[in-house]
Amino acid sequence: MNNDLLKARLNLHAVLRNLEDLPELDTRAAEMIRAWRLAVCFSVHGGPAATLEFSEGRCRHHAACPPHPDVKLFFVSPAHLNAMFAGNSSPLPLKGFSKLGFLKHEFAELTRRLQHFLRPEPERLAEPAYLRVHTLLTLLTGVFAVPHLAALDPVATEIAAATPRGSLQFVVDSEGPVAHLVYSSNGVESRKGALEQPSACMWFADWPAACRILSGTLDAFTATGKGLLRLDGTIPLIDNTSLIMERAAGYLA
Amino acid sequence: MHTFDYPQSRMLFDRACEVIPGGIYGHFSPAPLGQTAAFPFFAARAEGARFQDVDGNEFIDYMCAYGPMILGYAHRAVDDAFRNQLALADTVSIASPRMVELAELLVERVAAADWAFFAKNGADVTAYAVTIARAATGRRKIVAIRGGYHGTHPWMQAPGHHGIAEDDHRHCIRIPWNDFAALEHVVAEHEGDIAGFIATPYHHPTFGDSVLPAEGYWQNVEALLRKHGIVFILDDVRCGFRLHRGGSNERYGFHPDLICFCKALANGYPIAALVGTDALRTVTASVFHTGSYWFSAAPMAAAIATLQELDHVDAPRLLEIYGRKLNDGLIRIAKSHGFTLRVTGEPCMAYYRITDDESQMLHQRWCAECTRRGAYFAPHHNWFVSTAHSDADLQRTWDIADEAFRALKTAA
Numbered sequence: 001m002n003n004d005l006l007k008a009r010l011n012l013h014a015v016l017r018n019l020e021d022l023p024e025l026d027t028r029a030a031e032m033i034r035a036w037r038l039a040v041c042f043s044v045h046g047g048p049a050a051t052l053e054f055s056e057g058r059c060r061h062h063a064a065c066p067p068h069p070d071v072k073l074f075f076v077s078p079a080h081l082n083a084m085f086a087g088n089s090s091p092l093p094l095k096g097f098s099k100l101g102f103l104k105h106e107f108a109e110l111t112r113r114l115q116h117f118l119r120p121e122p123e124r125l126a127e128p129a130y131l132r133v134h135t136l137l138t139l140l141t142g143v144f145a146v147p148h149l150a151a152l153d154p155v156a157t158e159i160a161a162a163t164p165r166g167s168l169q170f171v172v173d174s175e176g177p178v179a180h181l182v183y184s185s186n187g188v189e190s191r192k193g194a195l196e197q198p199s200a201c202m203w204f205a206d207w208p209a210a211c212r213i214l215s216g217t218l219d220a221f222t223a224t225g226k227g228l229l230r231l232d233g234t235i236p237l238i239d240n241t242s243l244i245m246e247r248a249a250g251y252l253a
Numbered sequence: 254m255h256t257f258d259y260p261q262s263r264m265l266f267d268r269a270c271e272v273i274p275g276g277i278y279g280h281f282s283p284a285p286l287g288q289t290a291a292f293p294f295f296a297a298r299a300e301g302a303r304f305q306d307v308d309g310n311e312f313i314d315y316m317c318a319y320g321p322m323i324l325g326y327a328h329r330a331v332d333d334a335f336r337n338q339l340a341l342a343d344t345v346s347i348a349s350p351r352m353v354e355l356a357e358l359l360v361e362r363v364a365a366a367d368w369a370f371f372a373k374n375g376a377d378v379t380a381y382a383v384t385i386a387r388a389a390t391g392r393r394k395i396v397a398i399r400g401g402y403h404g405t406h407p408w409m410q411a412p413g414h415h416g417i418a419e420d421d422h423r424h425c426i427r428i429p430w431n432d433f434a435a436l437e438h439v440v441a442e443h444e445g446d447i448a449g450f451i452a453t454p455y456h457h458p459t460f461g462d463s464v465l466p467a468e469g470y471w472q473n474v475e476a477l478l479r480k481h482g483i484v485f486i487l488d489d490v491r492c493g494f495r496l497h498r499g500g501s502n503e504r505y506g507f508h509p510d511l512i513c514f515c516k517a518l519a520n521g522y523p524i525a526a527l528v529g530t531d532a533l534r535t536v537t538a539s540v541f542h543t544g545s546y547w548f549s550a551a552p553m554a555a556a557i558a559t560l561q562e563l564d565h566v567d568a569p570r571l572l573e574i575y576g577r578k579l580n581d582g583l584i585r586i587a588k589s590h591g592f593t594l595r596v597t598g599e600p601c602m603a604y605y606r607i608t609d610d611e612s613q614m615l616h617q618r619w620c621a622e623c624t625r626r627g628a629y630f631a632p633h634h635n636w637f638v639s640t641a642h643s644d645a646d647l648q649r650t651w652d653i654a655d656e657a658f659r660a661l662k663t664a665a
Contacts (some may be wrong), residue, residue, distance in 0.1 A: 115491035138417060155419070158412045162399075166612070199612045221275030224284040225266045225294065236284055236460050243413040 002127045005047055006152040008078035009249045011085045012042055012050040013063055015118070015252065018137045019052055020061040021192075022114055029113050033059060038099065040107065041069035042091070047078040062100040063171065071096030071103065104231040112119045125211065135211040136178065139170060140192070142214065143179040145248040146241060147188040153251075160188060166199030173205050181241060200233035202241075254627045254656050257310040262294040265307060280319055280634075285459075287617030291625045299326035304629075312331040312629040313646045313653075317637035320491050320516035320602075323572075324562055325641025326411075331520045334558035338551040343481040349550030355557050358621045359528055362560065363500045366510055366528035370537065372547050375490035375515040376404025382511045383408070384485035385529070386449030389536045394447045396439055396483075399427040400458035403451060403488050409604050430456035431467045436474060440481055443523055450485040452473070454501035455598065460633045462606060463598025471507035484533070489566065490525070491513040494560070495601055495637075497569055500528075520562075522555035566640050569601075575638045575647070576600030582651045590658035592619075604635040615661065622657035 023030040036054035043049045043065050051062040051069060065072065073091035075081040083089035085135035093100060117134050119143070150160035160183070169180045177194035209228035210230045212218035220242070223229035231238050266283075270276040276283075276294075283289045292308035302325055305311045317323065324331060338351060356369035372378050385396050395408070403409045407421035425442070428435040430452075440447060456464040478485045487509035489501050494517045497503040502512065510533055515525035523546070529537060562568075577600045587594035592615075593608045607616040614633070620632040628650045630636065 155413045162411065197612070201614075219275055221278070221282045221284050222270045223291050224286075225276045225282070226270070227290060229286070230289065231284065232287055232617065234460075235287070240413075247413070247425045 002109055002235065003251065004078040004082055008044055008075075008081045009048045009148040009152065010145050010248060010251050011082060012044075012048050013061075013148060014141045014248070015085070015114075016042070016050060016052070017061045017074075018114055018140060019110065019117070020059050021137065021140060022110075022117070022133075023057065023059055025111065025136065026117070029110060031059060032110050032113070036095075036106075038070035039066060040071045040096075040103075040189060041065040042073050042075070042081065043094075044075045044081050047075070047081065066201060069095065071099045073103075073123060083181055128207070131211055132207045135214060136172075136175075136205050138214050139210065141252075142245040142248055143170065143181060144182055144190045145252075146244050147190055149244050149247050150188045151162055153244075153247055156247050159240050159243050164199070164234055164236055166234055166237055167195050168237045168241055169195050169198035169201045171201055171203045172210050173203065174207065183237065198233065200231070200235065200237040202238050203230040203232060205229070254626050254653070257306075257308070257627070258292070259293050259306065259308050259310070261307040265295045285630060285633055286621075287614070288621035291621030293624075293629075301325045301327070302639055302643065302646050310627070312624070312627050313642070313650055314629050314635070315636040315638065315650075316629055316631050317639050318521055319634065320519040320637055321519075322637070323495065323517035323568065323639050324520045324559060324566075325639050328520055328559075328562070328641075330562050331522070331555050331558045335522055335555040337549045338554035341550075343551045344546060344549045346549050349553060351550045351553035351557065352548065355526075355553045358557055358560055359514075359526060360548070362498055362564075363375065363512065363528050365500060365502060365510075365512055365530060367531040368529055368534050368537070370527045370529075370542075371553065372525045372527070372542075373523050373544060374404070374525055375513060376409075377486070377542075377544065377547075378408055378513040378525045379403040379407050379486075379488055379517065381527055381540070382484075382486045382513055383449055383451065383535050385511065385527075385533060385540050386486060387557075388540050389484055389533055390448045390482060392446050392448035393424045394426055394443050395424060396426045396428060396447055396450045398430045398452045398456060400430070400456065400461065401427075401451075401453055401488070402459070403490075403536075408570060429458055430464055431470055433470060433473045433477075436477060436494070440477060440483070444481075447481065447483050449486050449487040450478055453488045453490075454496065454505060457491060457598055457602070457604065457635050461604075462595065463604040465598070466505055471502075471505050475507045484511065485509045487512045489513055490600070491635075492602065493517060494563055495569065495572055496599055517563075518559065519552050519556035520559045522552040523549070524552040524556050526556075534632065563640075568640050571640045572601035572638055573599075575642050576603060578647055579638060579642075579650065582647065583654055586651055586655050588659060589655075590662060592658060592661075598635055602635050602637050604640070606628070618664070619657055619661055622660045623653050626653045626656060628653040 024032050033054050034057045039051050039053045041051045049065045053060040072095035074094045117137050149156040163183050165183050167182045169176045179192045180195045182189045205228040213223050214249050266276050286292050295307045296304045297307045298305050304314050362368045407417050410417045426439050489512050492501040493514040500512050511529045531662040580596045584594050595606045595608045596603045598604050617632045620630040623630045
């Protein structure tokens with residue numbers, strides 16, 4: 001298995017993708033990108049590509065590079081991209097040399113803001129607003145990691161193959177449907193938002209419960225017994241998805 | 254109809270979580286119940302076909318402890334046999350005469366058995382059977398049915414489960430149930446390397462419909478295994494003594510080399526048995542397998558009393574009659590409310606699923622509504638009936654089911 005390729009896909013499509021949601025959840029991030037109008041493309045030789053498109057105070061993540069991005073950052077290999085995400089390497093800018101200052105300062109600040117929420121200091125989790133953003137982004141990272149794990153992690157591939165076809169909705173009681181996964185004969189797809197008739201539903205009683213369950217500080221057996229977690233519908237869909245999702249930590253730790 | 258609350262169960266669960274990982278572990282965990290709030294977690298007492306939880310709510314039990322209870326809770330003859338043996342000797346430094354008597358009884362009633370061996374749980378004997386198959390053949394691979402359950406030993410766990418290494422199931426090949434061609438294929442593909450084939454008498458997975466053996470399936474399997482010298486292991490842990498007094502293979506007309514019994518063997522007292530043919534006697538004696546409580550005599554006395562009582566009441570016939578009546582009634586009641594209840598597997602331990610909603614959320618809600626009115630239904634495991642279930646229980650169950658369907662419609 002090529003760990004670097006899977007890790008690169010997770011970095012681009014599960015972690016970096018969160019920049020799409022961050023400005024909608026965090027006023028400071030929204031303020032940062034308010035005037036940005038550009039498309040930044042990440043392109044990996046022999047690997048994945050992704051684009052972050054900033055305009056009108058919003059960020060959109062695309063799983064490909066457009067023909068004419070404002071900035072194109074090239075990586076010679078998946079390992080090169082992963083090294084940049086670990087803070088140990090720099091990309092090769094192929095386009096947008098005039099934006100290098102922006103990338104080094106403003107864009108870097110935005111990614112640090114994302115990291116601030118994804119890698120929490122324990123005391124920050126006492127703040128409900130922070131906990132909500134952290135947990136939502138963690139959940140979305142997990143949900144968007146599943147299709148890539150199911151495609152490239154050998155054990156996850158085996159689990160996904162044994163998973164019933166259908167859809168799994170993630171719901172936080174106070175928030176409503178957050179995201180969902182669809183298992184079909186074409187593979188696994190992840191999306192934000194609600195499904196009309198999911199095959200299964202993983203329901204969290206509140207954000208603190210979701211945070212503890214997703215971080216592994218509260219097990220699902222205890223949580224279901226205490227009414228903090230409910231597994232509705234096709235339970236093997238939930239069981240198998242949890243097993244797949246847990247494998248993301250081995251690549252992103 | 255009164256619906257139940259569970260404050261004492263919940264308080265106990267909170268205490269349990271402080272000192273037991275997950276609060277309640279394994280197949281008793283509330284996690285797969287779906288509508289967890291509708292279920293009791295802790296029982297205070299049990300008698301006949303009913304148990305009472307710690308909140309004083311009474312349930313007609315259709316899980317029968319997930320199989321061990323077959324004659325009813327607190328069965329006088331079985332409990333007396335257990336208590337009498339306990340007063341004489343239970344776990345001592347040498348074996349008990351009850352062990353010989355129980356082995357003789359099993360050899361007498363189970364046609365495929367020339368000897369018996371005792372342990373505590375189903376997995377003790379499924380694991381032993383597989384080891385014996387490997388010792389007898391000098392081969393590595395075990396063929397099992399996809400979705401079949403034979404315990405929680407690593408070799409039987411699905412990939413990716415916590416604490417399971419890839420190598421743990423490297424020599425376990427899973428094939429679809431009732432697919433004789435698939436078995437032929439793996440036997441050809443791994444010619445000379447397959448030690449054993451293990452399966453339940455019919456397919457009864459959790460989270461899925463049960464499927465009976467296709468016409469001629471077992472006979473074809475047996476012939477193929479004989480031809481290739483593969484040890485034929487029947488996991489009769491769940492079905493054993495419910496379908497036939499001599500083992501479920503008698504019901505379906507085939508002849509395994511090894512049969513694993515547990516659950517109903519002693520009506521709830523802890524004991525499992527592996528029985529086998531004379532051809533495997535010597536190799537079995539050479540495969541060392543033991544446990545601290547595997548010579549405990551009181552459960553052996555309970556098993557002897559259970560087997561005698563099962564014969565006395567002709568248990569398989571009674572169970573089938575009750576199961577058929579229960580199922581026909583539930584199907585009819587569901588239909589009267591516009592729902593379709595699918596019932597699969599053998600009538601006395603059938604799997605139930607409302608098919609009007611593929612997600613099974615509707616089925617989970619119905620089981621929850623029944624349970625909080627006093628009929629204990631787990632939504633994703635086959636149910637069990639016992640010889641203690643009465644016509645009064647049957648009528649009460651139908652009444653509960655009827656009101657539960659009405660509650661579903663009201664909620665909708």
